[in-house]
Amino acid sequence: MPSTKTKKVNRTDRRQTEKEELAQLEERCKHPILGTDTMQQFDEMPISQKTVSGLKRANFIKMTDIQRKALPLGLCGKDILGAAKTGSGKTLAFLVPMIEMLYRQKWGPQDGLGALIISPTRELAVQIFEVLRKIGREHSFSAGLIIGGKDWKIERELITKMNILVCTPGRLLQHMDQSAGFDCDNLQLLVLDEADRILDMGFKKTINAIVENLPRQRQTMLFSATQTKSVKDLARLSLKDPEYVAVHEKAEHSTPKNLSQYYMVVPLDQKLDVMFNFIKTHLTSKAIVFLSSCKQVRFVFETFCKLHPGVPLLELHGKQKQQKRAETYAKFAAQKAAYLFCTDIAARGLDFAAVNWVIQLDCPEDPETYIHRVGRTARYEASGQAMLMLCPSEEAGMVSGLEKAKVPIQEVKLKQDAKDHKEPIQKQMQRLCFNDPEIKYLGQKAFISYMRSVYLQKDKVTFDVNALPAETFASSLGLPGAPKIKFVEKKNKEKNAVRGNQKKTESDVSDEEDAQDEEEEEKSKVKALDAKKKKSKKEVVPEAEEEESKDGKQAKSKIEKMFNRKNQGVLAEHYTKLVDHESDSKDKKLSTGEDSDEEFMTIKRVNHDLGGDEIPEGTILPISKRQQRMSKLEKTKNVGQGEKLLFDDEGRAHEMYELEDEASFHAKGDAKSQQQQFLEKEKKVMDRADVDDKALSKEKLREKKAKRKQREKEEMDGYSDSEDEEMVVTLGNPDESGDDYSMDDGQGSESEGDSGEDEESKKRGWWQDKADADEKAAESKKRRKIVEVDEPQTLAEQEALALKLLGL
Numbered sequence: 119m120p121s122t123k124t125k126k127v128n129r130t131d132r133r134q135t136e137k138e139e140l141a142q143l144e145e146r147c148k149h150p151i152l153g154t155d156t157m158q159q160f161d162e163m164p165i166s167q168k169t170v171s172g173l174k175r176a177n178f179i180k181m182t183d184i185q186r187k188a189l190p191l192g193l194c195g196k197d198i199l200g201a202a203k204t205g206s207g208k209t210l211a212f213l214v215p216m217i218e219m220l221y222r223q224k225w226g227p228q229d230g231l232g233a234l235i236i237s238p239t240r241e242l243a244v245q246i247f248e249v250l251r252k253i254g255r256e257h258s259f260s261a262g263l264i265i266g267g268k269d270w271k272i273e274r275e276l277i278t279k280m281n282i283l284v285c286t287p288g289r290l291l292q293h294m295d296q297s298a299g300f301d302c303d304n305l306q307l308l309v310l311d312e313a314d315r316i317l318d319m320g321f322k323k324t325i326n327a328i329v330e331n332l333p334r335q336r337q338t339m340l341f342s343a344t345q346t347k348s349v350k351d352l353a354r355l356s357l358k359d360p361e362y363v364a365v366h367e368k369a370e371h372s373t374p375k376n377l378s379q380y381y382m383v384v385p386l387d388q389k390l391d392v393m394f395n396f397i398k399t400h401l402t403s404k405a406i407v408f409l410s411s412c413k414q415v416r417f418v419f420e421t422f423c424k425l426h427p428g429v430p431l432l433e434l435h436g437k438q439k440q441q442k443r444a445e446t447y448a449k450f451a452a453q454k455a456a457y458l459f460c461t462d463i464a465a466r467g468l469d470f471a472a473v474n475w476v477i478q479l480d481c482p483e484d485p486e487t488y489i490h491r492v493g494r495t496a497r498y499e500a501s502g503q504a505m506l507m508l509c510p511s512e513e514a515g516m517v518s519g520l521e522k523a524k525v526p527i528q529e530v531k532l533k534q535d536a537k538d539h540k541e542p543i544q545k546q547m548q549r550l551c552f553n554d555p556e557i558k559y560l561g562q563k564a565f566i567s568y569m570r571s572v573y574l575q576k577d578k579v580t581f582d583v584n585a586l587p588a589e590t591f592a593s594s595l596g597l598p599g600a601p602k603i604k605f606v607e608k609k610n611k612e613k614n615a616v617r618g619n620q621k622k623t624e625s626d627v628s629d630e631e632d633a634q635d636e637e638e639e640e641k642s643k644v645k646a647l648d649a650k651k652k653k654s655k656k657e658v659v660p661e662a663e664e665e666e667s668k669d670g671k672q673a674k675s676k677i678e679k680m681f682n683r684k685n686q687g688v689l690a691e692h693y694t695k696l697v698d699h700e701s702d703s704k705d706k707k708l709s710t711g712e713d714s715d716e717e718f719m720t721i722k723r724v725n726h727d728l729g730g731d732e733i734p735e736g737t738i739l740p741i742s743k744r745q746q747r748m749s750k751l752e753k754t755k756n757v758g759q760g761e762k763l764l765f766d767d768e769g770r771a772h773e774m775y776e777l778e779d780e781a782s783f784h785a786k787g788d789a790k791s792q793q794q795q796f797l798e799k800e801k802k803v804m805d806r807a808d809v810d811d812k813a814l815s816k817e818k819l820r821e822k823k824a825k826r827k828q829r830e831k832e833e834m835d836g837y838s839d840s841e842d843e844e845m846v847v848t849l850g851n852p853d854e855s856g857d858d859y860s861m862d863d864g865q866g867s868e869s870e871g872d873s874g875e876d877e878e879s880k881k882r883g884w885w886q887d888k889a890d891a892d893e894k895a896a897e898s899k900k901r902r903k904i905v906e907v908d909e910p911q912t913l914a915e916q917e918a919l920a921l922k923l924l925g926l
């Protein structure tokens with residue numbers, strides 16, 4: 119076993135080696151790095167041994183094209199616009215230069231936040247964080263993951279101590295606004311992964327506000343498979359002479375070469391049938407199925423689960439709670455065969471291993487979205503297949519768009535026997551809707567949100583809502599009829615632009631769904647709905663009867679008017695459930711995934727039976743139009759003067775003021791003594807009431823105190839929530855505690871203490887799995903001689919301890 123002296127010498131040697139390495143790296147990273155053309159492996163680049171070793175342990179030895187091109191520039195501190203096909207390794211192209219930059223600058227806890235990585239979705243942020251954990255295992259920076267849906271208080275505490283943050287835009291801005299002590303003044307590097315998405319309209323305001331808080335003097339890197347080159351966007355980020363690094367610019371195709379891509383023209387009403395049959399005939403496949411909205415995902419997932427296809431089904435969309443999303447992500451990653459139904463929340467960046475198929479059940483809004491979606495398969499050197507289902511009206515526009523975007527895609531025909539197969543799913547869907555009102559309700563919502571998504575597409579040539587067979591589509595969902603809808607032109611142009619300009623609204627991606635953001639979104643929805651109620655505009659579905667009101671200002675259908683009387687009759691409850699989405703409770707079992715249809719449309723006739731002529735007792739019938747229009751004055755003209763009455767305990771009416779006759783008054787005694795008696799009696803009543811009030815208020819105080827204590831306890835419990843600790847952690851490497859700039863809060867020091875479970879988990883570095891750490895701990899136990907001593911009290915005891923430790 120090495121003595122303390124030897125250890126000291128080792129540590130000094132190591133420091134010296136590091137010093138020399140740092141000087142060499144500094145020298146080599148002076149732009150331009152020489153000889154990069156011939157470099158194939160990470161260890162040939164001017165990067166530290168610690169990073170090379172982290173990369174090696176994660177099996178990253180050879181660089182990919184984008185890494186070979188981007189690393190030399192990133193390491194020299196250049197601003198980069200990186201573009202490379204999906205699955206080509208862009209993550210390492212920004213993570214390695216980031217770690218190296220901080221390492222070369224000897225970044226430490228005292229320096230605060232040094233690098234910021236922004237991702238458009240929570241899942242992608244988690245994934246980037248995981249890669250950072252792996253390759254940064256030998257370094258000692260603190261790194262945190264800041265995404266919505268996590269404990270705000272914990273994040274607020276720890277965010278101030280982080281050197282590196284991986285985050286989603288909404289949550290980051292929330293911290294910038296509300297977390298005292300969160301300081302970005304020292305930031306050296308900003309990375310936007312999926313940059314074109316982050317810079318599009320959906321995140322515009324958030325990103326502008328974030329960038330305002332960052333120092334202008336910094337390195338900036340933007341990466342995406344579909345890179346933005348918009349001068350405006352780049353100006354927003356104040357990039358300095360950025361280098362455009364594109365590896366597929368001259369390539370024949372913009373999608374991975376190992377990806378086989380097909381499309382199939384399927385009538386809208388047969389899509390679910392075809393999808394279900396696909397699953398039944400590919401039970402051993404792992405596939406991701408993209409749909410256009412959360413409600414579509416909810417409905418297809420719920421109904422397909424009930425039909426038991428024989429393979430695990432999962433769903434992932436932005437309206438799920440964070441924990442559920444994380445669970446789904448992990449489950450799908452671990453499955454060999456499974457189908458994941460999702461929105462475009464999973465379109466970008468996610469790196470699930472061994473996905474065989476990407477199926478686009480709903481057409482993507484543009485070729486870029488298509489490219490990102492299919493990129494979930496055929497990653498790195500793997501192969502994969504992609505199937506796009508197009509409605510007949512979408513074929514021409516989408517196929518030519520894909521050709522222009524250099525996407526090689528082949529048509530396959532729907533087999534006749536598939537069309538005529540024995541039991542079409544439609545009948546089963548009908549059964550499900552008939553038996554379960556919640557499924558029917560979900561179906562109606564799915565129908566509406568699909569129609570809305572088509573209506574809101576910017577590309578009006580490819581997407582024509584009027585060309586869709588609404589009735590047969592509704593039948594295919596199992597609905598007895600198509601919910602009639604009308605689309606309202608939105609007043610808020612910006613929001614319309616958001617949706618129109620391809621990119622999803624923030625409600626379709628994860629990060630923006632912090633509780634606060636949601637609240638604000640809800641408020642604006644309500645406002646939009648109010649405004650919409652006042653001004654209804656363009657109609658797409660013209661069948662409803664129309665009637666011009668007398669002042670000619672507003673046109674409303676009779677049916678719509680009938681439903682507007684929702685609080686006046688028996689229809690109210692059912693109507694509210696189906697139409698009044700404002701009041702949709704969040705915890706309703708099947709309706710948790712809410713988009714905002716209400717902003718864009720109103721339902722003119724809801725698809726349900728009004729049923730029966732009988733009117734239950736107590737129903738308040740709607741009053742006539744004439745009555746409604748009568749002024750208050752007219753209504754009360756013939757009613758006469760009212761009388762003021764008081765009702766006693768038995769419900770008998772009495773006049774307000776009843777005078778006692780004089781004789782009986784005098785019989786009770788003189789006025790003064792009667793007054794005295796009255797006052798005494800009332801005082802007794804008041805005293806009694808006083809005692810009751812005091813008791814009541816005491817009780818309330820007690821309850822309040824108990825509640826406060828309970829809350830405090832819950833908060834304290836929340837602090838020890840292991841899941842949260844995983845997301846926002848203070849990092850450090852026990853082996854490298856000799857670093858002057860390590861950030862390990864004492865946890866990473868070469869402690870000679872006991873290694874109980876708790877201690878062990880404290881000492882475990884942020885990059886280590888438990889098994890990994892256990893193995894290391896066992897090794898170090900063998901190596902070390904553990905000296906257990908009581909705290910020395912006297913000088914003599916201290917001397918004795920020193921001798922003991924020196925082994926003398």
Ligand SMILES: Nc1ncnc2c1ncn2[C@@H]1O[C@H](COP(=O)(O)OP(=O)(O)OP(=O)(O)O)[C@@H](O)[C@H]1O
Pocket residue numbers: 177178179180181182185202203204205206207208209210342343466467468469493494497498
């Ligand atoms: N140098 C490398 N050697 C081996 N595997 C690598 C290397 N670089 C990346 N990979 C692997 O390739 C896969 C894709 O990498 P990554 O997620 O970085 O791709 P991407 O270009 O960011 O894709 P997308 O555009 O979809 O976000 C990952 O599984 C990653 O582990």
